[in-house]
Amino acid sequence: MSISKALGNQVTSQNAIEKRLEIQRLLEPTSVVSSSAGSDVVKGLTQTQKSLPPRYFYDDRGSDLFEEICELPEYYVTRTETAILLHCAQEIAKITGDCELVELGSGSSTKTRILLDAYKQLGYPLRYLPVDVSAGMLENSAKQLLADYPTLQVHAIAGTYEMALAQLLPKQLPSRMICFIGSTLGNLNPQECDVFLSEIKDALQVGEYFLLGVDLQKPKHILEAAYDDSQGVTAAFNLNMLDHLNRRFEGNFDTTQFEHWAFYNETENQIEMHLKSICEQTVELRALNLNVNFEENETIFTEMSRKFDINTIKQQLAAKGLIPLHVWKDANEWFGLLLCQLQA
Numbered sequence: 001m002s003i004s005k006a007l008g009n010q011v012t013s014q015n016a017i018e019k020r021l022e023i024q025r026l027l028e029p030t031s032v033v034s035s036s037a038g039s040d041v042v043k044g045l046t047q048t049q050k051s052l053p054p055r056y057f058y059d060d061r062g063s064d065l066f067e068e069i070c071e072l073p074e075y076y077v078t079r080t081e082t083a084i085l086l087h088c089a090q091e092i093a094k095i096t097g098d099c100e101l102v103e104l105g106s107g108s109s110t111k112t113r114i115l116l117d118a119y120k121q122l123g124y125p126l127r128y129l130p131v132d133v134s135a136g137m138l139e140n141s142a143k144q145l146l147a148d149y150p151t152l153q154v155h156a157i158a159g160t161y162e163m164a165l166a167q168l169l170p171k172q173l174p175s176r177m178i179c180f181i182g183s184t185l186g187n188l189n190p191q192e193c194d195v196f197l198s199e200i201k202d203a204l205q206v207g208e209y210f211l212l213g214v215d216l217q218k219p220k221h222i223l224e225a226a227y228d229d230s231q232g233v234t235a236a237f238n239l240n241m242l243d244h245l246n247r248r249f250e251g252n253f254d255t256t257q258f259e260h261w262a263f264y265n266e267t268e269n270q271i272e273m274h275l276k277s278i279c280e281q282t283v284e285l286r287a288l289n290l291n292v293n294f295e296e297n298e299t300i301f302t303e304m305s306r307k308f309d310i311n312t313i314k315q316q317l318a319a320k321g322l323i324p325l326h327v328w329k330d331a332n333e334w335f336g337l338l339l340c341q342l343q344a
Contacts, residue, residue: 026159106130235260
């Protein structure tokens with residue numbers, strides 16, 4: 001084959017992929033700062049216990065670092081949930097039937113391939129709506145999927161969960177399943193969790209499905225190792241939040257003056273991640289007209305990761321009309337995957 005013909009085929013293939021891809025951008029580019037942007041940062045950094053919303057983890061660099069975390073030996077969450085999905089994906093597809101998939105916090109969509117394979121093997125058409133705040137990650141992962149699944153249609157949504165759930169387009173297949181896997185639900189406090197489950201309910205029609213992955217309670221030493229790995233990848237992920245704020249809001253955080261701190265709060269059944277100031281210092285975010293003073297050892301609370309009791313979460317789901325049809329767990333009962341259906 002001549003070089004010109006090979007290049008022509010490559011262009012044709014790329015055009016075919018792009019025809020099956022739509023990207024809906026609900027977030028402004030990170031280079032644009034609106035009048036309301038950063039109000040959550042100002043609020044968090046002016047509280048007695050300083051805090052930052054976890055969404056600021058996920059610029060493109062943060063998303064890449066999280067993918068690295070998922071491959072770490074200490075981070076059992078991804079491989080455990082993946083094993084459960086490999087076991088039950090066919091059963092999920094048989095229960096839901098012809099169904100489009102909406103995934104909140106899709107990242108690289110690695111685990112989603114297991115579900116897509118199951119629907120493909122049953123002969124169902126494939127339509128996928130990944131949702132992520134990182135537009136770069138969304139576009140790259142979508143193009144990889146489209147190259148591997150010739151009949152797949154992708155409508156990617158760059159935005160927060162709340163934005164995406166409120167603005168989902170009418171479904172094109174007979175049913176819809178919203179997927180929230182990876183135990184990201186644990187990043188929400190009980191009040192936020194209640195609001196989120198209400199938003200899931202409102203985004204579904206009666207008879208449609210919600211697939212939820214939750215990390216379950218387990219020994220402290222296993223949990224703490226998962227969030228403070230020996231290679232320092234989780235520390236880099238945590239500290240990258242400050243670099244993200246620097247770029248987005250003209251900040252001067254010096255990441256060498258902060259350190260990663262993670263521990264398991266046994267009273268609240270949650271991992272807590274903080275950034276600890278190693279000295280007394282003042283940080284400026286010029287775009288927000290904000291100066292923040294830190295005492296030595298003062299912390300910024302960046303993330304919680306709650307660990308669930310399976311019976312309690314089933315009750316919370318049922319209270320929203322999201323009735324658990326099936327629960328799958330690994331042999332150690334470290335992780336649970338729940339398939340729920342919205343009932344009237």
